[in-house]
Amino acid sequence: VHRRPIMTMLSGPAAGIAGALMYEKVSDGIFIEVGGTSADISVIRDGQPQTKAAKVGGHRTYLNTLDVRTLAIAGGSMVREKNGEIVDVGARSAHIAGLAYTCFQKPEIFDGAKLVHLRPTAHDTDDYTAIECTNGKRFSLTPTCAANVLGIIPKTAFAFGNAESARKAFEPLAAKLGVSTEDAARKVLEISCSKVQKQIEELITEYNLDLGLVELVGGGGGAASLVPFTGKLMNLPARLARKAEVISTIGVALAMVRDVIERNIVDPSPEQILQVRREASESVIKIGALPETVEVNIEVDTRRNLVRATAFGTTELKQGARAAATDLQGCRQAAARSMKTDESIIELKSETSGLYVFTAEILTKTFFGLFDSSKQLVRVVDKTGVVRLQRSHAEVYPTTVENIARELEFVITKLTDFGDAGRDLPDIHILVGARIVNLSGLAEMEQAIALAKTELENLSADESVVIVAAPKNV
Template sequence: MRKQVRVGIDVGGTFTDVVVVDNSSREVISQLKVPTTHDVKEGVALGIINAINQALSELGILPEEVIFIAHSTTQATNALLEGDVARVGVLGTGNGLEGLKARIDTFIPAIELAPNRFLNTEHAFLLQKEISEKQIEKELDRFREAGVEVVVASEAFSVDDPENEELICRESRNSGFLATSGHEVSTLYGLRTRTRTAVINAAILPKMIHTAAMTDQCVKQAGITAPLMIMRSDGGVMSVEEVNRRPIMTMLSGPAAGIAGALMHEKVSDGIFIEVGGTSADISVIKDGKPQTKSARVGGHRTYLHTLDVRTLAIAGGSMIREAQGKIVDVGSRSAHIAGLKYACFQSPEIFEGATLVHLRPTEKDADDYIAIETSGGKRFSLTPTCAANLLEIIPSTAFAKGSREAAARAFKPLADKIGKTIEETALEVLEISCRKVADQIEELIKEYHLDRNMAELIGGGGGAASLVLFTGKIMNLPARLAKKAEVISTIGVALAMVRDTVERNIVDPGPEDILAIRKEAAEAVIKIGAVPESIEVQVEVDTRRNLVRATAFGTTELQKDQNTAKKITKDQCKAEASKSMQVDAEEVIFSAETSHLWVFSHEKIRKSFFGLFKTTQHIIRVIDQSGVIRFQRSNAKVYSTDVSRSLEVLEEVITGLTSFGDAGRSLPDVHILIGARIINLSGLADMEQALALASAELENFPGEEKIVLVASLM
């Protein structure tokens, strides 16, 4: 049988990483690093194709055996940070009194992208009754004289009727402009924010179209027939055609690749993912197998772009130590990379014989309390958290950050002598300062997202993960581990990412028909950008406070013929995994229910209060697949077994029995349906009718005798 592989490419500022993943086993079979090609005609596309050709030739893989290829890019983010943007003209429309407000809302003042770098726009406005090809052409002539490259069409309520926006875009393209519109970037009401989002989309459109076209051309020239996909800011991928329409979706997609790796490769259901490089650490939350998102801000202004909620800290494996008056005053924010220094722990120990401590400024604007170690030969090296972790033998032998303990020990001696401590005490202080910064941010996220500490774990990715993540787990008393192939987890995430899109609508009191219509629209959106219909799953959320309905659809570009290639383990082994996660003896864990691919285990925990006079029972739940991965967990929930034929009847009984009432009105329980290997999320819905309609749509293609399990969370 012909081998099928997936290729992931992570384009960085200096290097481009490539991984080749076996499509069946999902195991990495090759990884390599090549220089990123900025200064050639083809741009970064040349480096990408060089890397692909090298990887395939080394493995003897034919181009036609590549069934999926995707890359992440920092092009959109860099273009905004560097002010390398196109000049944009906004042509707004409106009518009557509403038109007066629309004229104001479609005028977008200069957006500061970086110090002294602004995104400026030209603005024109037509009343709806004035809209004609002749009038549009007149405004386009004025835009042309002002140097406009991309036109934004923006009209109030265009999400309901986009006809005028589409006319303006069509005429603009016929006149030689690139064009985009408000309804293309968001389906939410709010003309000002929608227009601003469209302006940012337009500003990066020419650069991204050029880059995507060059890369796509190179991939095709290599003989690869699989469509090229590009990483999105929400952790999914999109087609080149979609990038040409909405390049803004690739903005801030760098951290998204690592989180996709944590989800798809590590199968994290609940945890904190920490991707550690040499200069910074990105921290994000995964809850119920989903990364948490937020609205992106550009130049301090809100947009309708949803990105993963990633908190970036200026602390990492290569952060430099700062010392003054015989005390370590800080670690970071500057890194060894910025100062042009190599890590001491990756050198030969003997070169530090007779080395001395020196102070320096990594850049001209920095304080002079950063330290380095200078050898007797005049070479300088940096002491870093990676060096400290190697000295204390915290880093596993197989980790990317593993260096020489002896080199680290000798290099730390001048600093230890200066502050009057042993080398071990000095290294420990460096790690405590560094990891406390990470721990403080994690505590903030745990509080913000109401995470259960008993279910959370820390997962480290990136080349510097072993330097900080394991010790952070220790000081926080949380389980911590390194992802497999942690140093290329982002690239693996690109290779395994799913096609994804989100549809949002502002609807007051949505009925079941509204829920199903938006669900269908989201599914059709991902089919349009490359997903196979049979692979699609849709998650629907209802925010009654904001009158918002959001449907997120995801799927794959191919049907995996053998989806169960992971090594299976026994039910007793899964029970052992459940007991370990629950932190109880295996004898106290009960097998509660099952589907054809999932096992449900539970443990009853008795809580006593008021000196033992009152007792409450807590039902801890773990859902584990047959490869031993925890797919879903709850600290207190009820489990119900049934089949598809009785599913709606049982679901109605469960919701009725567990619905609570309070000052804010009725509150439905969070219910998840387990069927086969799938976990269908019915949480976040506003009423019974919505839940029943969604459940019916999700289960309609399954046979009536198929086993299902309902898990209802308790307050």
């Protein structure tokens, strides 16, 4: 921080992502942290947060930060009504207006209450609504209140309130709209969650995410208000993180550290790529990461002559957060849940000392049902039962440290795609011990083999290694 304070820019939402990665163990999904005024949405792929050049005041900078999209919609956003229609939800929240939520009050105070309009700040329009009680006190209708009306918030969630209070408070709004209380609440959630849905769809397209692998994970005190309903709108699996309301605090305690090293190199040699990798690794260790926790992802952008090494690690505080081991059957069940298939068709294809590799062969009909096509689902599960890597169509190659170069050459030659823009190496991950080494960002076979050798140096020649590979265009 003292050496490069600019690296703290836009770091506020990073704590929630750190909690999702290290405490909740999300491997592939969309993490949505919902507060009272805004929601932060980010992509996690292959157990890593995604990064991009930061924007400040609409201007793109040369600083790479976690790609977090912030929306002015949350659990406390205010309902806006005009001429008998809900025109919007947000951007102002009950917190900005200084109003409490109706769903956290006693039901009897809303006897005889009426719908009123107000301006949360002097610069706002006057279509924001509130419920005014007979004693003159005002309360806010929010998506959290709407979700309580519909009974969709788990009793253990931070946003769980008094459903009777919420229903009584929604009655004046429903009367103004000419609909039932439940329909008014549902309309509030549809408008709110459609904003989240639009941003998620943009991220899925931008990062070319596999819809079969995407799940929505909610964190923050307001997550139960928006995330489950958004999942239903999008027909995607959605769940709340454990201890969702304090996931950011947990992320801070687990202390993930990260640094990015970029170098402009024309036609980089394997040695030059390894040098950039070493610099990134040494940098996060200086920041405070334990050397044994450091993972480095390499990207080679041949169009821009850019080599980027992104290093992640954790401090000592993470060591107390280790989960208990799970037996083979429990890990198989985790793979089955992730694949959404029957446990009986899942095969243990290979394993290392810290990871299991499960596969399942799935048959699908193609060309109007005339032909059968098969694909191999792959799930890499660590021995605590957490899915660490997911692929919808991939191949698995067990080998050893001694034979890694020969096997990689075979795999890359077999699965490389050739197109108008040249050749695309397959997505490759090497499993060794409990580690997953990502080689997917490299442009040349020689680079992949050199990096693999570096990652595996100092290991015994007969140690088991597994290659998981998938063509880029599958």
